[in-house]
Amino acid sequence: MLLKWSRLAGACGTAAALCAGVTSTAGADEGSPMHRVTYIVTVDHPAALNIYYRDVDPPTWADYSHNPYQFSPRDDVRLEPGTPWVHEATLADPDRWALVTVSAVGPATQTTNSLRCQLIVDGAEVDHAEGPRGALCSMRHW
Template sequence: MTITSTNGLSGCVLALGALCTSGTSTAVADDGPPLHQVVYTVTTDHPVGVGIYYRDMDPPTWADYSHDPYRYSPRDDIQLEPGAPWVHQAVLADPDRWAMVTVTAVGPPTGAAITLRCKMTVDGVDVDHGEGPRGALCSMRNW
């Protein structure tokens, strides 16, 4: 590239501008909706076996979800212990519609009074929490 100028400074500015723009490109197409960091946390005050369902991805449509909800809501079966929370991070485009975690005690009730708790944050902000003796649900919408 040859830049001719009677003023050396303007030629330098033009050359610098050409160099800065020649190697960069700007995405013009829309890359879709912004994604949100969703964190699900489940805790207990006594050891207990639990089943945890959580929304891990946005279904493309409500029909897709209703025809196969478990495709979008995996289940973890674990032994939950006090002081050792179950934590899962998901990335969702529409957490107002799809973010959800539910925990349910499995097996017959024990003699101990158990409290299961869930908490959900979106982009670092607490958005819901729940608790109960045999289960809990955290969601931004009513199911």
């Protein structure tokens, strides 16, 4: 009987190890290379903006889905032409997680404004976008 329990315990331990491997984190593994991510936002005319950006790799997709704002800080800024908003982050998986969005705050004005974002990973621009009320820069299609 002891031998049966020993085998059952071993099988349960093996199953637990396999499950742990399946639910591993999407973030950085020990020793995985980290990437320097730079987010830049600019405007043509003075504007009040909300800027969301990804500062860290979420541990899992489920964690991110449950509360995306936990992993996407927001800066509320008033930006002037010639004075960009710049933020640097370090991410293990920028293909999956690097993201910056900018949106105008308040009602639309008669002044046409271009809000621009730029996403730079390890010194190379990987995405840019612009729009009159908002823009999204990401390596992934959301």
